[in-house]
Amino acid sequence: RNLLTDKSHQGVVAHCLSLEGTSKDMARLVSCRTPLSFRDWRYLHRARLDILPLRGHSWFCSQEQDTSCRRCGKENETGYHVLNHCEEGLQLATKRHNTVQDLLETLLVKQGHDVTVNKAIPGQRLRPDVELTLSGSRVMVDVVVCYDQPGSMENAYQRKIAKYSSLGRILPLVIGSLGSWNPRNEEIRS
Known part of the structure; x- marks a missing residue:
């Protein structure tokens, strides 16, 4: 056995x-x-x-x-x-999320981007984690820290796309709670 x-x-x-x-x-x-x-x-x-x-x-x-x-x-x-x-x-889960968000903000500011963090969208109940302008268009990055399973990481990515896609370009940043990196995150690097 x-x-x-x-x-x-x-x-x-x-x-x-x-x-x-x-x-x-x-x-x-x-x-x-x-x-x-x-x-x-x-x-x-x-x-x-x-x-x-x-x-x-x-x-x-x-x-x-x-x-x-x-x-x-x-x-x-x-x-x-x-x-x-x-x-x-849950406070530890929130801390993991905020740590990733803070790192992302720091990297974007170092690259010279004008970044807004946790700003509510007028007339909506939505609040993307990070918002910036690239080539004249609004880009929202929303951080998700979920369990490290392929299914849950893909579901988290799709939920963020569905949630924000009507408002402009959305780039979900999906990180596993044990450190896994979603391959779709590479789009944010470029």
Whole structure:
């Protein structure tokens, strides 16, 4: 019996890392030249392999045990829930989003762009994260930090397109909560 192949949940995040063949994502994280502490490294790699000891995984808890989240008491305690949907951890999800947004703003300002951040669109309930003008046309960049699964990253991208496309050019910046890079983000680089 092969225990690794019996774990159907494993490899989902790792599959997301292989979406882009030229991505330096995995090489950067495996490199010894990183500011991450060993403790952070261990957590990150266990999270990416989906082998954290969480109640929602059948390999960690038996069928009779409670699988609800230890923090909020709701839903199954899985990596997906803990990183993106647990009410007790939402401030960390917001912090991840704001960190990406701040980095994007800093890079655009360094390139000489006039940038507005979190400005509400008049007459709408929409507020793109970053707005700038390129060649006379308005471009909106909206940051999404979602779980590192190919399906959820693509869905997040499409939701942002649908949400803002009637207002002008939209470039969703989709980042996985464990650091995956959506190949469609390359459009923002150009």
